[in-house]
Structures are given as C-alpha cells and as structure tokens.
Amino acid sequence: MHPANPPSPVQRAAAWLISRMNADGSLRGATSINEYYKTVFALAVVGRNLEADRMLNYIVARFLKRDGDLDGAGCAWFDQFRIYCHPWITMAALLRARFDISEPVLRFLETFFDKKTGGFYGAIEQQKQQGEQEMMTTGLVAIAMLWSGRVEIAKRNAAWMKNLWDAQPNIESNLYFVWHHRKGLVTSFPAAAAKGYVVNTKE
Numbered sequence: 001m002h003p004a005n006p007p008s009p010v011q012r013a014a015a016w017l018i019s020r021m022n023a024d025g026s027l028r029g030a031t032s033i034n035e036y037y038k039t040v041f042a043l044a045v046v047g048r049n050l051e052a053d054r055m056l057n058y059i060v061a062r063f064l065k066r067d068g069d070l071d072g073a074g075c076a077w078f079d080q081f082r083i084y085c086h087p088w089i090t091m092a093a094l095l096r097a098r099f100d101i102s103e104p105v106l107r108f109l110e111t112f113f114d115k116k117t118g119g120f121y122g123a124i125e126q127q128k129q130q131g132e133q134e135m136m137t138t139g140l141v142a143i144a145m146l147w148s149g150r151v152e153i154a155k156r157n158a159a160w161m162k163n164l165w166d167a168q169p170n171i172e173s174n175l176y177f178v179w180h181h182r183k184g185l186v187t188s189f190p191a192a193a194a195k196g197y198v199v200n201t202k203e
Contacts, residue, residue, distance in 0.1 A: 014046045021051060025058030032074030033063050037085035044095040056098055059089060064101065068108030082123045083112050084137050087144035094147050106148050109141055117163070118156030119179055132186060134196075135164065135177035175199040 007015070017039060020028050027035050036059055043052040063071045070085055072078030078085070086105050093101035112121045119133030120141045126132045142157035160179065167185040168176060178186040178197050189197045 010046055014043060014048050014051075017043065018048065018051050021054070023054075024061075025051075025054035025056070026062070033059075033070055033072055033078070033085050034075040036063070037070075037088040041088045041092040041095075044092040049096065052092060052096055053098075056089075056093060056096060056101060060101060064105070066104075068104035068106070070105075080123060081137060083109055083120065083141065084122065087140045090144045091147055094144075102148060106144065106150070109144065110150075110153070112141075113153060113156075114181055115156075117179060117181060118158075118160035120157075130181040133160070133179050133181070135161070171201065173201060175201050 017027075022028060027039065030036065036055065040052055040055040040059060043055060065071060068086075070089070072082075072085070075085075086109055090102045090105045090109070093099070093105070109120070112127055113119075114121060114130070114133060117133065120138045121127035121131070122134050122137035138157060138160060142154050142161075145157065146154035164177070164179050164185060165171075168174075169187065176185055176187050176198050180186050186197055
C-alpha cells in the first residue's frame, strides 16, 4: 500500500542530498564550492532548515573569506563567472536570517556593480577593464539585491535588462546577452566564442 501522503519529488531529492551530508555540513565526495552553492539554496527553499544551517556553517568555515568573497579553488569555471556562486549563497543565508553571512557577501558583490550601466561585471578582469557584463550573472545578483532590500541597485539592474532587450537587433533569430560598459550590446565576437555571447532563439 502507498502511504496516504507520499513525499514529493522535491522532498525525496532533498532527502537524498541530506543522505550525502556529513555531520559538519559538508558533502561526501565534494571537492569545491561548485557542489555547495546551489545545494544550500535548495535545502533552504524546501524548508530543510537544520541541514541548510549546517551547510551554511560549513560554507562559512571552508569557503567564505573575510571580505565576503569565496574560495573557488577546484571549481574549473570560477574565474570566468566570478560572482555567480555568491548570490545563491546570499539568498540561502537571507532565507535563514543569517545576515552575518549575507551582508559581507552582498558588500563584496556591490564592488562589481557598474553604476553607469546598472549591470554587474561577472569576472575580475572585466571589472578592472570596465568591460563586459552578462545577463546570467547580472540577473541573479539583481534578485539577491532585491531580496536584501537594496532596491535602488535592483532598479538599476532592471534598467540594464531593458536596455539590453531594447538593443536586440533581431530577437526572432538571436538573443545577445552581453553588454559592454562603453560599447553597449556586444554583437561582434569570434565564432568560437559565440556560446558566451548569443543564444540562437530558433534553436
């Protein structure tokens, strides 16, 4: 016989994740921040509060630096999408009222904010050069900023999104998702790098 209220797929997935956790909140087999930043958010949003808190404590002890940055050692793409992990952890911390975690990370994220365009530089090199900002990172950081009450930054993010959308030359064919601080929408790039700049909307 089936139980009257079987666990949902979400709860079964959460239970599986928790079965992989050690007592200190770490995950068996995990090697970098790559295995944690979305996992802790998932645990928080499904209400597995004790386990989310344990994992947040582990993230603080193992990955969080004093300036609000994260240790990305072992994560192959960390430098390319430099601040992508941070808002996920921030939102998990906000859900658990862990402002001791969210505030330093948010302050670190603010250093990547481009006041002129309203976007966020996704990589340190782009930040230094005042270069490119891409949609995925800017959009995710915008949510974290809104959740944390940084409404003015979130509004500027929204304006960035609108400018990027309005500048699309032909949305029926392509979505260009990178904006340059000085040049605007990036539509010219090497063919080999296309996946980092455009989505073919017909595909």
